[in-house]
Amino acid sequence: MLSTIKSVYLNGLDGYTVQVEVDVSAGIPEFDIVGLPDESIKESKERVSIAIKNSGYEFESRKIVVNLAPASIRKGGASIDLPIAIGILISTNQLKNKRDLSKIAFVGELSLDGSINSVNGILPICIEAKKIGFDEIIIPKANEKEASIVKGIKAKGVKNLNEVISYLRGETNIDSYKTDWENIAYENQKYSIDFSDVKGQENAKRALEIAAAGGHNCLLIGSPGTGKTMLAERLITILPDLSYNESLEVMKIYSVAGLLNDKEPIIIQRPFRSPHHSISPTALIGGGRIPKPRGD
Amino acid sequence: MEEGGYQNHGEISLANYGVLFLDEFTEFDKNVIEVLRAPIEDGKITISRVNSSITYPSKFMLVAAMNPCPCGYYGSEVRECKCTDTLIKKYLSKVSGPLLDRIDIQVEVPQIKYEKINDNKVETSAQIKKRVNRARKIQIERYKQDNIYNNDSLTPKLMKKYCKLDYDTGKLLEKAFNNLKLSMRAYGRIIKVARTIADLEESKDIQKKHIAEAIGYRVLDKNYF
Numbered sequence: 001m002l003s004t005i006k007s008v009y010l011n012g013l014d015g016y017t018v019q020v021e022v023d024v025s026a027g028i029p030e031f032d033i034v035g036l037p038d039e040s041i042k043e044s045k046e047r048v049s050i051a052i053k054n055s056g057y058e059f060e061s062r063k064i065v066v067n068l069a070p071a072s073i074r075k076g077g078a079s080i081d082l083p084i085a086i087g088i089l090i091s092t093n094q095l096k097n098k099r100d101l102s103k104i105a106f107v108g109e110l111s112l113d114g115s116i117n118s119v120n121g122i123l124p125i126c127i128e129a130k131k132i133g134f135d136e137i138i139i140p141k142a143n144e145k146e147a148s149i150v151k152g153i154k155a156k157g158v159k160n161l162n163e164v165i166s167y168l169r170g171e172t173n174i175d176s177y178k179t180d181w182e183n184i185a186y187e188n189q190k191y192s193i194d195f196s197d198v199k200g201q202e203n204a205k206r207a208l209e210i211a212a213a214g215g216h217n218c219l220l221i222g223s224p225g226t227g228k229t230m231l232a233e234r235l236i237t238i239l240p241d242l243s244y245n246e247s248l249e250v251m252k253i254y255s256v257a258g259l260l261n262d263k264e265p266i267i268i269q270r271p272f273r274s275p276h277h278s279i280s281p282t283a284l285i286g287g288g289r290i291p292k293p294r295g296d
Numbered sequence: 297m298e299e300g301g302y303q304n305h306g307e308i309s310l311a312n313y314g315v316l317f318l319d320e321f322t323e324f325d326k327n328v329i330e331v332l333r334a335p336i337e338d339g340k341i342t343i344s345r346v347n348s349s350i351t352y353p354s355k356f357m358l359v360a361a362m363n364p365c366p367c368g369y370y371g372s373e374v375r376e377c378k379c380t381d382t383l384i385k386k387y388l389s390k391v392s393g394p395l396l397d398r399i400d401i402q403v404e405v406p407q408i409k410y411e412k413i414n415d416n417k418v419e420t421s422a423q424i425k426k427r428v429n430r431a432r433k434i435q436i437e438r439y440k441q442d443n444i445y446n447n448d449s450l451t452p453k454l455m456k457k458y459c460k461l462d463y464d465t466g467k468l469l470e471k472a473f474n475n476l477k478l479s480m481r482a483y484g485r486i487i488k489v490a491r492t493i494a495d496l497e498e499s500k501d502i503q504k505k506h507i508a509e510a511i512g513y514r515v516l517d518k519n520y521f
């Protein structure tokens with residue numbers, strides 16, 4: 001039996017629908033993933049089969065072919081584990097789905113015990129899922145606060161494969177996490193530093209006020225000990241409030257970078273980055289291949 | 297989904313809609329300073345990879361701080377500068393030219409005399425931020441059809457629409473342009489800064505005094521070269 005589950009794949013900050021088509025048929029037992037997967041998706045096979053078994057279901061020894069469409073985009077990463085597992089369970093008649101699968105996107109990495117691990121980039125994934133027209137998106141529980149910031153799509157956090165199964169069977173409902181964005185955004189931003197810490201320097205302060213108001217680039221020139229670094233660091237306390245749209249744009253990058261977490265799921269302050277002067281051009285503007293530590 | 301093995305975004309994209317602060321600016325590698333030019337101009341950076349290219353936003357405010365000379369005390373009343381003219385020239389050449397052109401506001405932070413430090417009516421961040429927010433609101437309102445949020449993002453075309461100068465004001469700018477040997481880019485950037493100064497005053501038009509103040513922020517163009 002053939003089943004189709006949808007997921008959202010992220011290329012940079014742009015999202016695409018990925019159809020996960022699973023076909024199970026009699027024949028020589030094998031498990032194949034086709035449709036331009038990269039090396040990292042091959043590891044999905046192991047995780048998915050073991051997670052299914054450890055969740056109390058059979059990973060039948062039949063011929064299983066998973067096709068990731070469209071085949072024109074190379075796909076990597078582990079967030080496609082969950083839709084593959086769901087597709088296999090439906091195609092093997094172990095899961096009788098009662099929901100409208102055309103309106104739901106699935107994103108999540110599986111652990112061997114069937115639990116669902118957080119993924120990077122959940123915020124842009126949800127933004128893109130909403131743009132594509134999904135009503136709901138099933139996501140890792142650990143990402144739900146971050147996902148809740150996106151208006152207009154129901155992001156449902158799940159802890160393990162069994163929660164998704166009972167939800168799809170119609171046995172349970174999953175509430176989405178609610179963030180009161182307006183309240184958070186208008187809460188007073190408190191800093192431990194203040195412009196009044198720097199006495200005098202009216203001219204430089206005026207210049208920074210103008211720079212903050214219009215978003216202009218600024219260079220402070222002065223001898224050591226004049227307070228130019230102190231002034232620059234305090235610029236953050238006078239920058240204009242971040243709008244909702246700007247905030248989403250900021251958070252998209254932090255989400256992809258894996259810098260949002262359950263404790264700090266949202267950013268309502270303008271970023272202030274101060275790299276050391278030893279920074280490389282690549283680290284500064286982006287790009288380039290970096291060695292990834294083994295076992296990470 | 298993350299693609300293992302690639303570093304995608306850089307600091308400039310993490311600073312999007314915020315501040316990229318480069319302290320001890322002249323200590324940065326010249327290549328590092330140079331690569332900032334395009335993303336500052338474009339507000340985005342495209343990174344090519346094996347199979348695709350990815351564009352990340354880079355609408356950051358560059359804020360840099362530096363000493364006026366290698367020893368740090370050029371123009372100081374506290375200590376004497378021991379640098380030769382040639383040395384200072386070489387030092388400043390690191391930030392000169394195309395990148396400096398893109399730094400709209402250059403300001404000196406002098407050593408303050410002790411007696412000045414005792415004044416009590418120093419403004420707090422909250423007071424300043426109030427004005428900044430008001431000025432930014434004016435910009436957001438003005439540009440709501442134009443898909444930009446602030447004066448810094450004005451394109452030449454939009455500047456023609458929103459930054460008209462009267463005859464006297466235009467003459468003043470022209471004079472500065474000739475005297476300071478400014479580039480066309482610096483010329484445009486002065487107008488943008490003047491637009492912001494006018495917005496802080498809630499002035500509909502850019503006036504002569506706004507342009508004059510904006511010209512005053514091209515310190516390096518004036519004093520050091």
Ligand SMILES: [Zn+2]
Nearest residue numbers: 365367377379
């Ligand atoms: Zn010196």
